[in-house]
Amino acid sequence: xxxxxxxNTVLRFLTCGSVDDGKSxxxxxxxxxxxxxxxxxxxxxxxxxxKRGMSAIxxxxxxxxxxxxxxxxxxxxxxxxYFSTGTRKYIIADAPGHEQYTRNMVTxxxxxxxxxxxxxxxxxxxxxxxxxxxxxxxxGIKHIVIAVNKMDLIDYxxxxxxxxxxxxxIFASAIGLDQSGTNxxxxxxxxxxxxxxxxxxxxxxxxxxxxxxxxxxxxxTREDIKESALRLPIQYVCRPRDSxxxxxxxxxxxxxxxxxxxxxxxxxxxxxxxNQESTIKEIRIGDKILxxxxxxxxxxxxxxxxxxxxxxxxxxxANDNLTATKGFTAKVCWLSETNLSPNRxxxxxxxxxxxxxxxxxxxxxxxxxxxxxxxxxxxxxxxxADVTFKLAQPLIVxxxxxxxxTGAFIIIDESTFHTVGAGMIESID
Amino acid sequence: MKEKISHLDWLESEAxxxxxxxxxxxxxxxxxxxxxxxSLCLLRIAEKAFRPGRFPFxxxxxxxxHNYPEVINFRDKKANELGERLIVASLEDSMQKGTIVLKxxxxxxxxxxxxxxxxxxxxxxxxxxxxxxxxxxxxxxxKERIMSFRDEFGQWDPKNQRPELWNLYNAKVHKxxxxxxxxxxxxxxxxxxxxxxxxxxxxxxxxxxxxxDIVRRGGAIVPITNVTPAKPDEKVENLTVRFRTxxxxxxTAPVASEADTVEKIIMETxxxxxxxxxxxxxxxxxxEASMEQRKKEGYF
Ligand SMILES: Nc1nc2c(ncn2[C@@H]2O[C@H](COP(=O)(O)OP(=O)(O)O)[C@@H](O)[C@H]2O)c(=O)[nH]1
Ligand SMILES: [Mg+2]
Numbered sequence: 098x099x100x101x102x103x104x105n106t107v108l109r110f111l112t113c114g115s116v117d118d119g120k121s122x123x124x125x126x127x128x129x130x131x132x133x134x135x136x137x138x139x140x141x142x143x144x145x146x147x148k149r150g151m152s153a154i155x156x157x158x159x160x161x162x163x164x165x166x167x168x169x170x171x172x173x174x175x176x177x178x179y180f181s182t183g184t185r186k187y188i189i190a191d192a193p194g195h196e197q198y199t200r201n202m203v204t205x206x207x208x209x210x211x212x213x214x215x216x217x218x219x220x221x222x223x224x225x226x227x228x229x230x231x232x233x234x235x236x237g238i239k240h241i242v243i244a245v246n247k248m249d250l251i252d253y254x255x256x257x258x259x260x261x262x263x264x265x266x267i268f269a270s271a272i273g274l275d276q277s278g279t280n281x282x283x284x285x286x287x288x289x290x291x292x293x294x295x296x297x298x299x300x301x302x303x304x305x306x307x308x309x310x311x312x313x314x315x316x317x318t319r320e321d322i323k324e325s326a327l328r329l330p331i332q333y334v335c336r337p338r339d340s341x342x343x344x345x346x347x348x349x350x351x352x353x354x355x356x357x358x359x360x361x362x363x364x365x366x367x368x369x370x371x372n373q374e375s376t377i378k379e380i381r382i383g384d385k386i387l388x389x390x391x392x393x394x395x396x397x398x399x400x401x402x403x404x405x406x407x408x409x410x411x412x413x414x415a416n417d418n419l420t421a422t423k424g425f426t427a428k429v430c431w432l433s434e435t436n437l438s439p440n441r442x443x444x445x446x447x448x449x450x451x452x453x454x455x456x457x458x459x460x461x462x463x464x465x466x467x468x469x470x471x472x473x474x475x476x477x478x479x480x481x482a483d484v485t486f487k488l489a490q491p492l493i494v495x496x497x498x499x500x501x502x503t504g505a506f507i508i509i510d511e512s513t514f515h516t517v518g519a520g521m522i523e524s525i526d
Numbered sequence: 527m528k529e530k531i532s533h534l535d536w537l538e539s540e541a542x543x544x545x546x547x548x549x550x551x552x553x554x555x556x557x558x559x560x561x562x563x564x565s566l567c568l569l570r571i572a573e574k575a576f577r578p579g580r581f582p583f584x585x586x587x588x589x590x591x592h593n594y595p596e597v598i599n600f601r602d603k604k605a606n607e608l609g610e611r612l613i614v615a616s617l618e619d620s621m622q623k624g625t626i627v628l629k630x631x632x633x634x635x636x637x638x639x640x641x642x643x644x645x646x647x648x649x650x651x652x653x654x655x656x657x658x659x660x661x662x663x664x665x666x667x668x669k670e671r672i673m674s675f676r677d678e679f680g681q682w683d684p685k686n687q688r689p690e691l692w693n694l695y696n697a698k699v700h701k702x703x704x705x706x707x708x709x710x711x712x713x714x715x716x717x718x719x720x721x722x723x724x725x726x727x728x729x730x731x732x733x734x735x736x737x738x739d740i741v742r743r744g745g746a747i748v749p750i751t752n753v754t755p756a757k758p759d760e761k762v763e764n765l766t767v768r769f770r771t772x773x774x775x776x777x778t779a780p781v782a783s784e785a786d787t788v789e790k791i792i793m794e795t796x797x798x799x800x801x802x803x804x805x806x807x808x809x810x811x812x813x814e815a816s817m818e819q820r821k822k823e824g825y826f
Pocket of ligand 2: 122
C-alpha cells in the first residue's frame with residue numbers, strides 16, 4: 098500500500114503502554130499489514146530473531162532500532178516510523194514504557210494528534226495506564242485509542258474486555274478526560290496475530306466497532322481556521338538590499354509558519370509586542386502568490402506600511418486583544434538528569450523568541466502514581482510540576498489549552514545549552 | 527471552515543520552518559549539497575524559505591573524488607543557476623595533508639567523508655550543517671533528532687540527545703560544537719519522488735534509466751568504471767539501469783529499471799520490495815549496526 102496519492106493529509110500518533118504490552122509489535126504489525134516493511138528489512142529481522150533463538154519473526158525488532166536496544170531487547174528512546182495508505186501519511190512516535198522515560202512519552206506526545214494506549218488484557222488497568230492517560234491529557238491530545246491487547250491470551254473473552262473498558266471509563270471521568278472534549282475509542286486486539294489492527298477476526302465478531310486502521314483513516318484532523326485566532330510568529334526577515342535587482346532594493350518580507358488560524362490579503366494586522374498596525378499586501382510560498390495562508394503553512398508576507406518587524410515578533414489580527422507578558426505559570430515536565438536549581442537563570446524558548454527566565458515559585462508537583470498534587474521544593478527528571486516564571490523579555494503567549502503552538506515552550510540550560518524542561522502554559526500574569 | 531494542508535505541503539512547510547530556524551539561530555550554517563535527489567529537494571526548500579533574498583548559507587560538497595561526472599556537472603550547474611556560493615571540500619586534499627590514509631588505493635571512501643567534513647567545519651567555523659538525511663533510510667536515523675547535536679569531535683551520542691518537543695528546535699552550541707539539521711527527516715523515498723514530480727525538479731541523468739556496463743556481484747549490480755573495474759573472471763553486461771541514490775562510485779549500485787521519467791520511477795517505487803539502502807548502498811549491509819557506528823564517528 099505504498100501509495101502514490103498526492104492529496105494525503107498527515108496524521109501523527111504515538112503508542113504508549115507498560116513494558117511488554119506490545120507497542121513495538123503493534124507498530125510492526127501496522128507496517129507489515131500495510132506492506133510498508135520491505136523484504137531486505139524483513140530478512141534482517143528474521144536473522145536477528147533467529148540469532149536470539151526465536152522461531153517466528155519478532156515484529157518488535159522493526160522499531161527497536163539502536164544497537165544498545167537490540168542487545169538489551171528494550172526501547173530506549175523515541176523512534177519515528179512512517180507508513181502511508183490511500184488516505185493518509187502516518188508518522189508514528191514509539192515511546193518507551195519504563196517509568197524513568199516519562200520525558201520520552203511527553204516528547205513523543207508533543208507532536209501527536211492521537212495516542213494509542215495499550216493495555217494487556219490479562220492485567221487490566223495498571224498504574225502505568227493511568228500515568229500515560231494523564232500525560233496524554235496534559236499534552237493536549239484529543240484522540241485516544243484504548244487498545245486492549247493480547248486478547249488471544251484471554252480466549253477473546255468479551256466480558257473481560259468489557260470490564261476493562263468499564264474500569265477505564267470510571268478512571269477517565271475521575272481525571273476529567275471525558276470533560277476535556279477528548280474522544281476515546283476502545284478496541285480489543287491481538288497485535289501478535291494481527292487481529293483488529295488492519296484485519297478483523299472471527300473470534301472477536303462480538304465487537305462491532307472499527308479496526309485500528311479504520312479509526313486512523315477516518316479521524317478528522319482538520320482545524321476550524323475561522324474559529325481559531327491567527328498566530329504567525331516571525332522567524333526570519335528577508336531584506337534583499339544587496340540584490341542586483343533594483344526593484345528589490347526596498348523590499349522587505351516577513352517569514353514564518355502560521356501556528357493557527359487564517360491569514361488573508363488585505364487583513365488588518367498588528368505586530369506584537371510593538372502593537373504597530375498595517376495590512377497584508379502579499380502572501381506567498383516561493384513563487385506562488387496566495388490569497389490566503391492557513392495554519393501549518395510556512396509563508397512569506399509583505400505589508401503595506403514600512404513598520405519594524407524582527408525575528409521573535411508575532412503577527413496577529415488587529416482586533417485581537419493578545420498582549421505580551423513577562424510572567425506565566427505552566428505545567429513543566431523536567432527532562433534533565435540534573436535537578437532544577439530554583440535560583441538559577443534559564444532560557445525559555447517559545448515560538449521564535451527566547452528569553453531569560455527566573456523561577457518565581459514551584460507551586461506543586463504532580464504525583465504521577467496517584468495523580469494528586471503534592472508540595473514541591475525541587476524538580477527531578479520526569480517530575481511534572483506547576484511552576485511560575487518571571488521573564489526578562491516579554492513573550493507573546495496563549496494558554497496551552499487554547500493553542501498548542503503558542504502555549505508551549507522548552508527550557509534550556511544557560512551554560513550547557515541542553516534542553517532541560519518542557520512547559521505548557523496554564524495561566525498568564 | 528475546516529481545513530488541513532496536503533501531506534506534501536505539510537512536509538514542505540515543516541522543512542521550510544526548520545531551515546528558517548537554522549537561519550534565525552545559527553551564526554554560520556552551511557548546506558551540504560551532493561547533487562543527489564535529497565539535497566536537490568533541500569535546495570528547492572531553501573528557495574521557498576528565503577527567496578527573493580539570498581540563501582543565508584553557502585552550499586558545500588564533500589567530494590570523495592569518486593564521482594559520476596554527470597553528477598559533478600549537475601552540481602556546478604545548479605549552484606550557478608541559483609547564484610549561491612559552492613564550497614568543495616575534497617578528500618584528495620585531506621589525503622595530501624595526511625589526515626586521510628587509505629588502506630588500499632581504490633577502497634570505498636564513504637567512511638572517510640567524516641574526516642574531510644570535520645576539517646571543513648573547523649576551517650570555516652560552521653556551527654550548523656544542513657543535510658538531507660531521512661529517518662526512513664535506516665534504523666539508527668529513525669531515532670535521530672531533527673536538530674542533532676555533535677560534540678567537538680563531531681560525535682553523535684544516541685543516548686544523550688537533546689529532547690525535541692513540538693516544533694521548538696534548540697540549535698544552541700558552544701564554539702567548536704555543531705548542529706546537524708535535517709529538514710526532511712520526516713520524508714520517505716516516496717515523498718521525495720512525489721515532491722520532485724510536483725516541483726518539476728531537474729535531476730542528474732543517472733537517476734533515470736540508461737544503458738551501462740555492469741557486473742553482478744553477490745546479488746548486487748556493480749557498475750564498471752575506472753575505479754571499479756571488472757575482475758578477470760566476471761562477465762560484463764550492458765544493462766538498462768538507474769540509480770536510486772548517488773554517492774561514492776565504489777559503494778553506490780544501480781538497479782535494473784526501465785523507468786526513464788519521474789512518473790515511472792514513482793510507479794516503480796510504489797511497488798518496490800527492497801529498501802533504498804538495502805538495494806543500493808553497498809556499505810550498510812556489512813553489519814546490522816554499521817550506520818549507527820558511522821554516525822557516532824561524525825558521519826552525516
Ligand atoms: N500472545 C500475544 N503476545 C503478544 C501480543 N502483542 C505482543 N506480544 C508479545 O509480547 C512481548 C512484548 O512485546 P513488545 O511489542 O516488545 O512490547 P513493548 O515493550 O510494549 O514494545 C513480545 O514477546 C510479543 O511477541 C499479542 O497480541 N498476543
Ligand atoms: Mg518496544
